Amino acid sequence: MEAAAHAASQTDAEPRTYLNHETSLWEWLTTKDHKKIGIMYLISLAVVFLVAGLLAMAVRLELMSPDFSIMSASQYNQTFTMHGIMMVFLFIVPSIPAILGNFVLPLQIGAKDVAFPRLNLASWYVYIAGGALTVTALLVGELSTGWTFYTPYSSQQGTAVIFMTGAIFVSGFASIFTGLNFIVTIHKMRAPGMTWNRLPLFVWGLYATSIVQVLATPVVGITMLLLILEQTLQIGIFDPALGGDPILFQHFFWFYSHPAVYIMILPAFGILSELIATFSRQRIFGYRAIALSSVAIAMLGFLVWGHHMFVSGQSAISSIVFSLITYLIGIPSGIKIFNWIATMYKGSVWLQTPMLYALSFLFLFTIGGLTGIMVGVLGVDVHLHDTYFVVGHFHYVMMGGSVIALLGGMHYWWPKITGRMYNETLGKIAAGLVFVGFNVTFFTQLVLGSQGMPRRYYEYVDRFAELHMISTIGSFILASGLFLVLGYALHSLFYGKKAPQNPWAAATLEWTNVAAIPDPHNFTSTPLVTRGPYDFHKADEVFGGSGDGQARGDGAGSDASRLAPPEAAPSAPKEDASA
C-alpha cells in the first residue's frame, strides 16, 4: 500500500489524492478513510487467499494419483480443513464487501465516507484479531474437523478447535460491523437525488448482503460459543456422549452457513450488474427485478438450511419442505442470469478483461446454479450428498461465482483504486487461463462425484484415478492464471500507465464525479443526482458527442480520444447538501 502511495505521490505531485495524503504507516493504521480501510482489507485478504490457495494446491497434488503421496492422512485432513476455513470464513465472506464494498460504496452513492468510520476501522482490527486467533489455533494443536466442525468429531479434537471456533466468533463481528455500517450508510448518506431506484445495483447487492450479515452472523457466533462451552464445561449440547444432539449442531451451523452462501454471492451479483451494464453501454435489463430478487434471495436464504441435511436423519417432512423452498430460491438467481444476458441486447459489448470475467461468471454460475438444482432434488441428493459432486457444485458457485466476480471487479476498479492501468493483454490471457483451469479442475469433480467419489478422502479406489489426475492438472492451469494476475497487478503499481478518470466510460458517480485517484474526501462538491446509474445514452445530451478529454484511458484503446463519457452529475447547491 505504501509503495502505491509512494509511486503516486512522486509522479502525480500536484493534486491531493487519498494516496498521497497522510501516508505514514501510523496514519494508515489509524485511518478512518473507507478507501484506505478497503486497501488494508485487500492486502490482508490477498495474503489469506494466497495461503488458502496454496493449501488447495497441496490437496490437489496429494490426490493426483492413488500411489503418489506428499503427506500423511492426518496432514491431509488438516490441509483441507484449513483450506476450507480460511477460504470461507476469512476470505470469501469478507472479500467483496470489505474490499470493494468499502472502497466503492460511498463513492457510488455520493457520500464522503461510510456512516461510522471508526466502526469501519474497528472491523479491520477485529478481523485481524480473528486472523491472530487462527494462527494460535494452528500453533496449539492439530485442526482436522473440516470447515463444518460437525460434532461429535469436533468435540473430541481438543484445544485447536476452541481457538478456531473462537476465531470465527471474533471475525464474525467484523462482518456484523461492516454490514451495520453499510445499511446505515445506504439509508442515510445518499447524495441528493440518489433515490432507491437510482442506486447502482452493486449498492443493492451490498444492501441485501448486509441484512444477511447482521441477521445470520450472530447465529454462527452463538453456535461457536456453545461448542466452546460444551468442551470447556462438559455440558451436553451437541455431543451425544454428554447427552447432546449432533443434528442440532448441524441445524445451527447451516442456519448460518447457508445464508453465508448468499453473503458470498449477493455482492458478486452486484459487481456483475456493474460490469455487464458498463461494458455493454446499455441500461441494465430489469433493474427492478435484479434489485428486488437480491432482497428476495436474502430473505428466502434463511429458510433453506435443511437442504444440507437430507440424509442426516432429520425428518422426511422437513427435508421435503426444505427442498421446495430451495427451488423457489433458484428462481430469482435464474432471473438475474436472464436479465444480464438480455442487457447485452442492442448494446455495444466491449470485451475488456472485466467483461471477460463477467461472461465467465455467467457461464460458471449457470453451471453452479443448475448443479444446485440437481442436488436440491431429494431423491438424487441422496446419491450425490457428500460426494465430489457437491464439492464441484459449491466451487462453481463460490469460486466460479464469487471469486470470478471479485476478480472482474478488481480489474474494473483497479484504475480508481491505484490510479494505474493493468496490462490489458496479460489480463485477457490470465482470464482465459483461469476460465479453462477452473473448468478442467471442477467439471471433472462433478463427474467424480456422480460416479460416487466421497468427499474428504485421503485415498481413493482405482476407478477414480484418471479423473483425479485431470482435476489436478486443471488446478495447475488455474493457479498459473491467478499467479499471472498477481504478477501484473504488482507490476502495474509501479510501472502501469496512469489511469484516466473514467477509462471505461462508466456512468456511476465513482467514475463520473471523482478524480482519477480519489480525493481524501471523495468529492470536491456533493453531486446532485438527476439520472439513473446506467443512463449511458444521456452522455450526448450534455457533451454533444465526443468527450471532454478527461475520460480516456489505455483501456479505451487507440480510439480513446473519441470516447465520450456519460455526464458528471452536477454539484448539489450548498444549502441542499445538509438536507
Next chain:
Amino acid sequence: MNDSGTFWLPEAASTVAAEVDGLFYFVYWASAIIFVGVVAAMIYLAYKYRRRDPNDRPEPVEESRLLEISWIVVPTILVLLVFTWGFQTFVTLQTAPPNAYQIQGQAYSYGWNFEYPEGAQTTDELYLPADRPVQVRLSSREGDVLHSFYLPQFRVKQDVLPNRYTSVWFEATEPGTYELFCTEYCGVGHSQMLGEVNVLPADEFDEWVAEAGINEDELSLVELGELQYQRNGCQGCHSLDGSAMAGPTFQGLYASERAFADASSVEADENYLRESIIEPDAKVVEGYGSGIMPSFAHLSERDVTALVEFIKEQQ
C-alpha cells in the same frame, strides 16, 4: 464389479437406482438445454452487438414485461415438476416394505459390523440376497463419531449417528460385488472405512447366512453333521423320512444289512458309512446307479465324523 456404468453414473444394482438415474438424467438434460441456451445467447449477443466504435451510443432498450414474466413462469413450472418427481423418489427411498429382511449395521472408527437375524456376523463385508428388500438399521458405536453408509451402485446413503438408530432400505437386483463407502468425514481413517457388498442369488444367500451364522466349533458332532448334511446338499438325494430318492434314505440306515449287485452284503457300520462318503462307488447298493454321487473326500475329518454320527441318529 463390472464396468457397465455410464459417463456420469456408476453401474446401477438396486431397484431404486433406475428411478434415481431416470430423474438424474431428466434434470441433466433439462439443465444441459438451459445451459446451452444461456451460453449460446451470451455468445451470440456478445458477438452481434460487439463494440464497433468507442463512440457507440446505443439506444436504451425498453424492458419487455412479457419476456420477464415468461422467464419467471417457465423455470418455476420446471422446478416444481422436478421437485414433485424428486419428492416421490425420496418417499420410495424412505419407505421400507414391511417384509424387508432386517440387518443390523454398526459403524465405528474405522469399519463396519453387520449382524444378520440368523446370527451371522461380518466385518467390512455386507452379504445381501438379490431380489429381496433389505433394511439395514444403523447406529454408530457409543462414544464414536458420525459416519455415513453409502452404496454408490445402489444410490442410497444414510448418516449413522451414535446413540440413535437410522435406517436405509434397498433391493439389490444383480448378484455381484459392490462398494460401501463412509461418506461422513470421521478422521484419519475416513478414506479407509470401506466395505465390500456381496450380492448373492437368494438361495445362495440363504445357504450363506445359515452357514455363517453358526460357530461350528461349539456344535456337537450330530448338530454339525446336520449342518453338513444341508450345506453339502445331501438332502437332494438322501431323505430322512424313509422315502426313496436318487440315493438311499438315511432313516434306519445305520447297522442295517446292505445288499449289493454282486449278491454280497455287509452291515452298515461306521467304516462303511465313512467309505461311502469318501469313495461312493466302492460299494453301490442294489437298485442304485454308480457314478452318481460325487466324492466328499475334501471334508475335514471332523465333518466326516459328524456326518457319520448324524446318520447314526436317523433311526
